[in-house]
Amino acid sequence: MVRSVMKSLLSGRSALVSPRVLLGVGLVASTALFAGTGCTSRSLTGLTIQPAIGLTCVVPGVSAQFKAYGTYTEGGHASETEDLTAEVTWSSTIPAVATVNSSGLATGVNLGTTNILANMQGPFGNVNATSNITVESPCGTTSAIATPLSLAVIPGNQTLTSVGQTARLLAIATYDGGTKTSDFSRQAAWESNDVHVATVDAAGLVTAVGPGDAVITARVRTPNGDTVSAAQTVHFLAEGQDK
Numbered sequence: 510m511v512r513s514v515m516k517s518l519l520s521g522r523s524a525l526v527s528p529r530v531l532l533g534v535g536l537v538a539s540t541a542l543f544a545g546t547g548c549t550s551r552s553l554t555g556l557t558i559q560p561a562i563g564l565t566c567v568v569p570g571v572s573a574q575f576k577a578y579g580t581y582t583e584g585g586h587a588s589e590t591e592d593l594t595a596e597v598t599w600s601s602t603i604p605a606v607a608t609v610n611s612s613g614l615a616t617g618v619n620l621g622t623t624n625i626l627a628n629m630q631g632p633f634g635n636v637n638a639t640s641n642i643t644v645e646s647p648c649g650t651t652s653a654i655a656t657p658l659s660l661a662v663i664p665g666n667q668t669l670t671s672v673g674q675t676a677r678l679l680a681i682a683t684y685d686g687g688t689k690t691s692d693f694s695r696q697a698a699w700e701s702n703d704v705h706v707a708t709v710d711a712a713g714l715v716t717a718v719g720p721g722d723a724v725i726t727a728r729v730r731t732p733n734g735d736t737v738s739a740a741q742t743v744h745f746l747a748e749g750q751d752k
Contacts, residue, residue, distance in 0.1 A: 550632070551583040552582055556636045562641050565640070569618060571617055574615075576613060599627055605621075606623040621644055625640045646691040660681070660737040660738060661681050661739050673716060678709070678713040680727035697713070701723045707743045721745055724743075725740060727739055727740070
């Protein structure tokens with residue numbers, strides 16, 4: 510049997526080994542017959558997501574990037590890690606809390622926690638990994654997964670007495686029948702109905718400009734597309750004016 514194999518190899522009918530390798534006849538014969546003991550096909554054997562579970566928190570409307578890394582194993586070689594962020598299929602178990610796009614960018618929608626999943630087809634079936642994202646306002650608090658029922662701007666009506674004087678307003682959303690609240694000041698859209706009296710920035714900081722009254726309004730868009738809003742009036746009284 511071995512002579513037959515050797516004869517075949519030496520006659521050029523096999524390109525698997527050269528005649529110079531024939532010093533190890535038994536090994537060569539085995540290699541010629543069974544394709545050898547070297548590298549096997551490269552296979553995806555594992556998947557991980559970064560950031561890992563418990564490390565990501567955003568406020569509603571803010572995004573966080575997730576990355577997926579695949580582990581490839583090839584017989585006779587060390588395992589390799591490869592960035593597969595753009596190749597895996599991303600999903601969120603509760604899209605009402607946070608969505609995730611095809612690039613692994615997750616965006617907070619509503620308060621709560623949801624799993625972020627990465628999935629890819631490997632040679633032996635699906636390979637997947639899980640992380641999560643918590644949506645809180647601000648991060649570090651706990652509120653119900655719900656849509657704001659109402660919005661309030663606090664404190665009450667403000668009185669300013671000099672140009673450039675400022676006042677900080679907060680947009681507070683109420684959830685769950687009034688039992689829970691959350692600060693949406695940095696997610697709200699703020700506006701002044703008279704910028705000649707007072708302006709307001711994206712975080713609710715009001716600055717006095719001139720005499721008169723200005724209505725400051727905060728608006729928050731809910732996940733279902735509705736808008737809740739609230740307003741307060743800012744009075745500008747120049748020194749010497751009656752209050």
